[in-house]
Amino acid sequence: MKSIDFKNKIALGPMAGVTDLPFRLLCKEMGCDLMTTEMISAKGLMYNNHKTEILLLTDETEHPIGVQLFGSDPDIMAGEAEKIARDRDFDFIDINMGCPVPKIVGNGEGSALMKNPALAADIVRAMVKRIDIPVTVKIRAGFDADSINAPEMAKALEDAGASVIAVHARTREQFYSGNADWSVIKAVKDSVSIPVIGNGDITSADDVIRMKEETGCDSVMVARAAKGNPWIFREIKAGLRGDTIPPRPSIEEIIDMMKRHIELMVRLKGEYIGVREMRKHIAWYTEGIKNSARLRRLVCAATGTEELLTLVEGLGSGLTNSSLD
Numbered sequence: 001m002k003s004i005d006f007k008n009k010i011a012l013g014p015m016a017g018v019t020d021l022p023f024r025l026l027c028k029e030m031g032c033d034l035m036t037t038e039m040i041s042a043k044g045l046m047y048n049n050h051k052t053e054i055l056l057l058t059d060e061t062e063h064p065i066g067v068q069l070f071g072s073d074p075d076i077m078a079g080e081a082e083k084i085a086r087d088r089d090f091d092f093i094d095i096n097m098g099c100p101v102p103k104i105v106g107n108g109e110g111s112a113l114m115k116n117p118a119l120a121a122d123i124v125r126a127m128v129k130r131i132d133i134p135v136t137v138k139i140r141a142g143f144d145a146d147s148i149n150a151p152e153m154a155k156a157l158e159d160a161g162a163s164v165i166a167v168h169a170r171t172r173e174q175f176y177s178g179n180a181d182w183s184v185i186k187a188v189k190d191s192v193s194i195p196v197i198g199n200g201d202i203t204s205a206d207d208v209i210r211m212k213e214e215t216g217c218d219s220v221m222v223a224r225a226a227k228g229n230p231w232i233f234r235e236i237k238a239g240l241r242g243d244t245i246p247p248r249p250s251i252e253e254i255i256d257m258m259k260r261h262i263e264l265m266v267r268l269k270g271e272y273i274g275v276r277e278m279r280k281h282i283a284w285y286t287e288g289i290k291n292s293a294r295l296r297r298l299v300c301a302a303t304g305t306e307e308l309l310t311l312v313e314g315l316g317s318g319l320t321n322s323s324l325d
Contacts, residue, residue, distance in 0.1 A: 001132050001133065001134065002091065002092075002132060002133045002134065004064050004091055004092060004134055004163075006034070006134075006136075006163070006164045006195040006197070006218065006219060007195055007218040007219060008218065008219060009033040009034045009197075009218075009219040009220075010031070010032060010033050010034070010208070010219065010220055010221075010222065010233055010236050010237065010240075011032070011033065011034035011035065011036075011166070011197055011219060011220070011221040011222070012024065012027050012032045012034070012035045012036070012221070012222060012223070012226060012233075013036075013138075013166075013168075013199055013221045013222060013223030013224075013226075014036040014037060014038055014039055014068045014094070014096070014138075014223075015038065015223055015224070015227070016038050016039055016099075017038070017277075017280075018038070018227060019035070019036070019037070019038050020038060020054075020055070020265075020268075021057050021058065021059060021264075021268055022261060022264035022265045022268055023230075023261070023281070024059075024062060024065075025059060025061070025062070025264060026230045026257065026260065026261060026264075027226060027230045027233055028061060028062055029230070030230040030231055030232075030233040030234045031233040031234050031236070031237040032222075032230075032233040033064075033219075034064055034066075034219070035062055035064075035065050035066070036065070036066040036067065036068045036094050037055055037056065037058075037065075037066070037067045037068055038055050038068070039068045039069070039070050039096045039099060040052050040055050040056070040067065040068065040069055040070070041069075041070060041071065042069045042070065042071035042073070042076050042077045042079075042080040042081075043071060043073075043076060045069075045080045045083070045084075046076055046079070046080055054268070054269070056084075056088060057268070058088075058089065058090070060089075063091055064091040064092065065090060065091055066090055066091060066092040066093060066094045066136065067084055067088070067090045067093055067094065068093075068094040068095070068096050068138070069081065069084075069093060069094070069095060069096065070095070070096040070099060070104065070109050070110055071109055071123075072107065072108040072109045072112070072113065072119065072123070074119075074122045074123045074125070074126035074127075075126065077095070077123050077126065077127055078123075078126035078127045078129070078130045078131075079130070081093050081127045081130060081131050081135075082130040082131055084131075085130075085131040085132065085133050090133065091133060091134075092133050092134040092135070092136055092163070092164075093127065093131065093133060093134075093135055093136070094135075094136045094137065094138060094166075095123060095124065095127070095135065095136070095137045095138070096109075096110055096138055097110065097111065097113040097114060097120055097137055097138060097139045097140075097153075098110060098111050098114075098138045098139050098140040098168050098172075099111055100140075100172045100173075100175045100176075105172065111139075111140050111143060111172035112143075112172075114139060114140055114142055114143045114147070114149065114150075114153060114172060115143050115147070117149070117152065117153050117156045118156075120137075120153065120156065120157060121156045121157060121159065121160040122160070124137060124157050124160035124161055124162050125160040125161055127161075128160065128161030128162075129161075134163035134164065135161060135162055135163060136162060136163055136164035136165070136166065137157050137162050137164070137165055137166070138165075138166040138167075138168065138199075139153055139154065139157075139165060139166070139167055139168070140167070140168050140169075140170060140171055140172055141167070141168070141169050141170055141171050141181060141184040142171050142172075142184075143171060143172045143173065144171050144172065144173040145171060145173065147171075148171070148181075148184060150167055150184050150187065150188050151184075151187040151188050151190070151191040152191070154167070154188045154191055154192050154196070155191045155192055158192045158193070158194050162194065163194055163195075164194055164195045164196070164197060165188060165192060165194060165195075165196050165197070166196075166197035166198075166199055166221055167184060167185045167188050167196060167197070167198060167199060167200075167217075168180070168199045168200050168223075169181045169182055169183075169184045169185050169198070169199065169200040169201075170200055176224065179201060180199075180200025180201040181200075182198065182200070182201075182211055182214055182215050183215075185198040185200075185211070185215040185217050186214065186215040186216060186217075189215055189216045189217055189218075190216075195218040195219065196215075196216075196217045196218055196219075197217060197218065197219045197220065197221050198211045198212075198215050198217035198219070198220050198221065199220070199221035199223060202220055202221070202222050202223075202225060203225040203232075204225075204232075204235065204236075204239075205235050205236045205238065205239025205240065205245055206239065208220045208236050208239065208240065209239060209240070220236075222236070227281075227284040228281060228283070228284025228285040228286075228287060229284070229285075230257065231246070231248070231249050231253075234246055251289070251315065254285055254286070254289075254315075255312055255313065255315055257285065258281075258282055258285050258312045259309060259312055259313070261278065261281055261285075262274070262275075262278050262305065262308055262309060262312065265277060265278050265281075266305050271304065271305050272303075274305070275302060275303060275304060275305060275308050276303075278299075278308060279299050279300050279302070282295075282296065282299045282308075282312065283296050283299070286315070289315075292315065295311060295312075295314075295315055298311050299311055299312075
């Protein structure tokens with residue numbers, strides 16, 4: 001089996017509609033060590049859904065890079081994993097057992113598998129038999145507060161052949177609210193011998209250091225805190241080295257990053273889709289910047305690349321102009 005070092009890494013958590021190729025490239029440049037595609041339906045792959053093809057695109061600079069699949073049928077999951085391992089240049093395959101979205105859960109997929117450890121283990125076992133690259137799994141603390149079973153789930157998945165367990169320390173019922181219970185990550189780490197990646201409420205280098213100290217986890221995953229903020233990886237890496245943490249990006253840095261993101265997005269997805277998908281990213285990039293509300297309103301109405309670039313370029317001067325209030 002292909003060997004990958006999953007220890008002492010800072011990972012970008014897969015997020016639907018966020019962690020596409022353009023965004024991953026920017027995070028990689030800022031120091032992210034480990035990345036995974038947006039989650040992809042194994043059934044969608046089996047039926048050659050055209051929407052899945054763009055989700056599978058990668059760049060040679062991304063390695064190590066994994067593809068995240070979701071599904072609940074062991075045969076389908078294993079079959080599609082085998083095709084990916086044979087035909088694509090991925091370093092590992094990750095299984096999503098943590099997505100809380102009702103449509104996914106209603107199909108018995110994502111975090112619904114937290115309620116069925118036997119089926120979850122069957123999926124891992126079937127995939128491990130068919131491919132020669134690592135199978136990793138992302139789970140939650142449990143389905144709800146009355147069923148915190150991540151340690152038992154992790155052990156079952158390890159016994160089935162999983163190489164790594166990533167733990168989002170919230171239950172499915174919490175979605176993304178409340179606080180992540182890092183003690184669950186420690187309990188998972190204590191229950192298995194394979195690497196454990198901790199996830200939940202990581203917003204700074206200090207959070208990463210504290211999570212590693214409190215839980216003993218091997219690596220840490222950053223998700224929502226990276227939206228509009230690829231610089232977080234630069235800051236975390238500096239903190240782990242014991243270096244001075246770089247200052248937050250200047251307005252000029254934010255503008256330059258947004259422009260690069262726009263160009264990458266349009267190049268990959270075309271102007272129509274690229275411009276529209278950039279609207280949410282620009283909202284995240286500019287969140288908290290004084291007097292940027294009007295810019296976000298204008299961006300939401302923009303339809304062309306040049307129009308979007310012009311609006312973004314005007315952010316610097318606009319911040320000192322009361323017309324953006």
